[in-house]
Amino acid sequence: MLINIVTLFPEMFSAITDCGVTSRAVSEGLINLRFFNPREFAKDKHRTVDDKPYGGGPGMLMKIEPLVAAIKSAKDGLIENANGQSVKVAYLSPQGKVLDQAGVEEIASRDRLVLLCGRYQGIDQRVIDQEVDEEWSVGDFVISGGELAAMILVDAVTRLQPGAIGDKDSVSQDSFSNGLLHWPEYTKPKVFNNRSVPSVLLSGDHKAIQEWRLEQSLVVTSNKRPDLMNEEDQSKKHSRSK
Numbered sequence: 001m002l003i004n005i006v007t008l009f010p011e012m013f014s015a016i017t018d019c020g021v022t023s024r025a026v027s028e029g030l031i032n033l034r035f036f037n038p039r040e041f042a043k044d045k046h047r048t049v050d051d052k053p054y055g056g057g058p059g060m061l062m063k064i065e066p067l068v069a070a071i072k073s074a075k076d077g078l079i080e081n082a083n084g085q086s087v088k089v090a091y092l093s094p095q096g097k098v099l100d101q102a103g104v105e106e107i108a109s110r111d112r113l114v115l116l117c118g119r120y121q122g123i124d125q126r127v128i129d130q131e132v133d134e135e136w137s138v139g140d141f142v143i144s145g146g147e148l149a150a151m152i153l154v155d156a157v158t159r160l161q162p163g164a165i166g167d168k169d170s171v172s173q174d175s176f177s178n179g180l181l182h183w184p185e186y187t188k189p190k191v192f193n194n195r196s197v198p199s200v201l202l203s204g205d206h207k208a209i210q211e212w213r214l215e216q217s218l219v220v221t222s223n224k225r226p227d228l229m230n231e232e233d234q235s236k237k238h239s240r241s242k
């Protein structure tokens, strides 16, 4: 998957390009990130990338011209080889649709995308209207820039790329992938601080283990995230799929 990222801080992305699963996916070419820094598109001597908001008020906005030039460049690079597929520009924004696993799965099914990271007090509405196709939020709170949000999106999407995670079952069993939260897990030792591992996990009975895990997923989900389940429906759905 090709992802072109418009950002004033490309260096922040080393957190995902240099570490863990995402780093491996980048080096194996499963995910290809390129960066377009509006500062490099600024024409003035000081390479200005911010400007005052009309109407006054605190803070600055991203300056329009270098921002739009960076977006166009990020988009052009992807359109060239898109074979007729559209390339969407996604703005990371607290006003966007809150990202969930269904959203991540939909984005992961695309083969190219432009991500736009805001800074300061955000970006001019006309840029949103003219250049942005969708807005994604990482939650109902405000962070200082779109980079962390973009990294969350890229990490979540990378996990779903075929081959990114060694054992593909581990992704399909993750929380949310079947609508439920993951069951509790245990590792060695068998007894820790006087608490034992549930005996079924030591039984070697795979059918019993599978049933226990589903039951625990239902319990954990209804305790921690009752909003995710209509309990009756989830129980029925999963008992049918056994």
Ligand SMILES: C[S@@+](CC[C@H](N)C(=O)[O-])C[C@H]1O[C@@H](n2cnc3c(N)ncnc32)[C@H](O)[C@@H]1O
Pocket (backbone or CB within 6 Å): 091, 092, 093, 094, 095, 116, 117, 118, 119, 120, 121, 122, 123, 136, 137, 138, 139, 140, 141, 142, 143, 144, 145, 146, 147, 149
């Ligand atoms: C300080 S915020 C601007 C917030 C804006 N003034 C508002 O109140 O809606 C700067 C940038 O951080 C990013 N950002 C902030 N919170 C976010 C969130 N919850 N999800 C995604 N991006 C976010 C956006 O790209 C935004 O342009």
